Amino acid sequence: MTIRFTKMHGLGNDFVVIDGRRDSIALDAGTVRAIADRRTGVGCDQLIQLADHPQAGSIAMRIFNADGSEVSACGNATRCVPVLLGHDVTVVTAAGPLVAKLSDGGAAVDMGVPDFTWDRIPLAYAMDTGSLPVGWEMLENPVALSVGNPHLVFFVDDIDAVPLDRLGPQIEQDPLFPERINVNVASVTDRRDVRMRTWERGAGLTRACGTGACATFAAGRRRGLLDDTVRLTLPGGDLMLAETDGRLLMTGAAVRVFDGTLSGDFHA
Numbered sequence: 001m002t003i004r005f006t007k008m009h010g011l012g013n014d015f016v017v018i019d020g021r022r023d024s025i026a027l028d029a030g031t032v033r034a035i036a037d038r039r040t041g042v043g044c045d046q047l048i049q050l051a052d053h054p055q056a057g058s059i060a061m062r063i064f065n066a067d068g069s070e071v072s073a074c075g076n077a078t079r080c081v082p083v084l085l086g087h088d089v090t091v092v093t094a095a096g097p098l099v100a101k102l103s104d105g106g107a108a109v110d111m112g113v114p115d116f117t118w119d120r121i122p123l124a125y126a127m128d129t130g131s132l133p134v135g136w137e138m139l140e141n142p143v144a145l146s147v148g149n150p151h152l153v154f155f156v157d158d159i160d161a162v163p164l165d166r167l168g169p170q171i172e173q174d175p176l177f178p179e180r181i182n183v184n185v186a187s188v189t190d191r192r193d194v195r196m197r198t199w200e201r202g203a204g205l206t207r208a209c210g211t212g213a214c215a216t217f218a219a220g221r222r223r224g225l226l227d228d229t230v231r232l233t234l235p236g237g238d239l240m241l242a243e244t245d246g247r248l249l250m251t252g253a254a255v256r257v258f259d260g261t262l263s264g265d266f267h268a
């Protein structure tokens with residue numbers, strides 16, 4: 001089997017993108033893990049598979065984390081799609097259609113309306129999602145929400161003082177989160193500037209998480225901490241987030257790195 005792919009990234013959150021309209025490949029968890037492996041495979045945080053969509057001007061996108069799990073949203077990858085295609089496009093994932101428009105050096109994506117409803121995040125039982133009465137060491141009372149995928153947002157004084165490599169997986173796997181969860185820590189510098197880091201469900205510490213930035217912005221808005229236009233600084237760079245009529249507009253870089261081919265069979 002020979003599969004063509006394109007390596008891309010959004011602020012260092014990197015992807016192997018396979019255009020299923022050219023090369024068909026059945027992506028089971030083992031094959032995804034083999035391709036995503038940074039020692040023995042190509043290496044990526046997520047594997048992205050594009051496919052035809054019946055709606056004019058749309059393209060379907062499947063998202064697989066490096067651990068092989070398939071998920072419903074990926075903000076940074078959504079910005080990569082118009083850059084790869086060279087034109088604006090509606091990207092349809094399991095979470096729904098997202099309008100993605102080319103913007104200098106990347107793209108702007110309407111990420112829709114955040115959902116704070118406990119059983120749609122989901123949580124294992126009803127809670128005040130604006131401030132969960134839970135904690136893991138110095139991380140307490142997070143906001144829980146879905147932006148097409150589940151996120152927890154902890155506001156802290158110093159994100160660099162948080163042992164996210166240790167607490168991230170503990171929280172990700174907690175039984176309170178039946179589908180696991182992405183874990184974000186954020187420090188609000190002022191009402192228009194936030195610094196953040198993310199432990200991603202199924203991928204671990206990444207240089208950036210687009211949906212994490214959206215979730216952090218929406219959580220900060222809910223807590224009354226942020227204005228309606230904010231710069232979020234992630235380890236890999238900055239994203240601009242704006243809220244209009246309750247919808248989240250995310251703008252940031254997306255880069256095409258190289259094209260390659262995969263050949264042979266995957267013994268994962």
Ligand SMILES: N[C@H](CCC[C@H](N)C(=O)O)C(=O)O
Nearest residue numbers: 074075076149200201210211
């Ligand atoms: N790890 C995430 C998917 C990728 C999200 C991130 N790469 C982004 O840019 O939004 C999840 O399991 O929901």
